[in-house]
Amino acid sequence: MGRRPRRRVAVVGAGMTLFMRRALETGKELAYYAASQALESAGVRLRDVQAVVMATAPDAFDGVHMKGEWLLDGAGGVRRPYLRAYVGGGSGVFSIISGWSLVASGLCDLALVVAEEKMSSCQPHPQAAFLTIFDHILERPLGPNLLWIFALEQQRYMAAYGIRNEDIALVSVKNKRNALAHPCAQVAADLTVRDVLASEVVAWPVHRLMVSPVSDGAAAVVLAAEDLAPRLTDRPVWIQGVGWSLDTSYWGNRDLAYPRYVERAARMAYAMAGITEPRRQIHIAEPYDPFAYKELHHLEGLLLADRGKAPEDLAAGRFDRTGELPSCPSGGLMGVGNPIAAAGLMKVCELFWQLRQEAGARQVPGNPERGVAQAWGDLMQIGTVVVLGVR
């Protein structure tokens, strides 16, 4: 597409809750804490907000039909334009794309974007909610579970490029270690590749420590129009580009070794941002990492590594916090946790804090000026991408 809307939009505030295996708080309460923190950090009140976007993944987690409407009170959506952005695991980044479209179009000048997930309510295990993503006639009779699709994709990725499981286990090591510096992290740890491979095989080639946890949590950002943002902060973080794309739901007919839909989404966002050489022009990446191999898979789809070569770059330290292209400096889903929709927006919050030099112990050295966040989901078929920068 390569179109560039005329009105620019900035992120001017961000907030998030702890990510937890099980929170005492309800979904509305989690949403409220993240939203109010984001508003406070932007120096605005809810009455200033003209529209609210809410992201939250399957209703089945909560057992509440139309939970977007149910959560609206906690997201600040009462008595104003409100919409739910929902594309499964891609929802967190899709929410800021939706908020951006409201402000960039001129429909409003100040918008609040909230993402919440409370997976722990679903018993005996939230995987039950994922069983319903499989085709009800051709796949569910085979007795599938969510891990299958990740294990199948990881194995295809490994077989296509000759990648070893040790190379993939290193993602868990890096991200769980990065998360030690994140005050909201649920599963931060100092581990070795040997520890990861010593954890039990859940669905070969996937080991337990290559899977992100079940989580409760929320995150939020405040978006302001071009002329309003400088009145709110000296350091607005601009949304330079957005992109998203979905591939066919006949996932057995797709190339599982390469996420082409992520590439399409990235190309759309990069064109809008004027990025022609992503590896040089992007300084931080927050690719979606619900499973260890997904970070590598997505770095390739984002055109930040050659196909099949992201593991080599990882092993060489290129994606470390102090490396050439820090990837998941937050600690990602593997370290901070994975409350589905909130995890995607957590990545946007991380870029906001990193680009403002507010990331504390997680701060990436140098002066990063541009970052990309990406999420992924549905039946392995959506890529959502946002490029943020200080200019």
Added chain:
Amino acid sequence: MARPRLSRETPAAPPRAPRGTPLSDEEMARASVASWTPALEYAWDAGEAISRFLAGLRDGRILGVRCRACGRTVTPPRVFCELDFRPMDEWVELPDTGTINTFSICYITWDMKPLRRPQIPAVIEIDGTSPRGGFLHLIGGVRGRTVEEIRRQIAVGTPVRAVWKPAARRTGAITDILHFAPVKSHVRP
């Protein structure tokens, strides 16, 4: 929409400690909760294309469809080509053989209970389709339970053949194929 009149324009507040109250295992056991076990039932129509596909399975045949615009032959069948957005041009009967596009050896159930005998899900590329024209099914006919034992017998690229239920027991379901089994013993290089 009117411009927002900001109710205050103060510098951003200093970062506040993140909220949230993680419950320990012991606290979870004592937490105040309400429970509900839904009883929902669905009767799904298979539709035009999948009804015909399922009827084919009952007869021991795997059917696909072809689009002349993009040249693809795919299965499972569909009445329209999602790329060209036009009707599929013809039905084709495919052989019941293929290759393993990818597979897993799964040791847990959906609710994370251990499986003594692992399931081996796989994407099977059915012979006669365009590259990667396959669907999800299970691999059977392999001995052993460990990753090592199973990987000695199958790999990405291993040729497989459908193992059918006896004709009298078929119902017109994906499970009319019991599983796909390796065509010949495969030795990993």
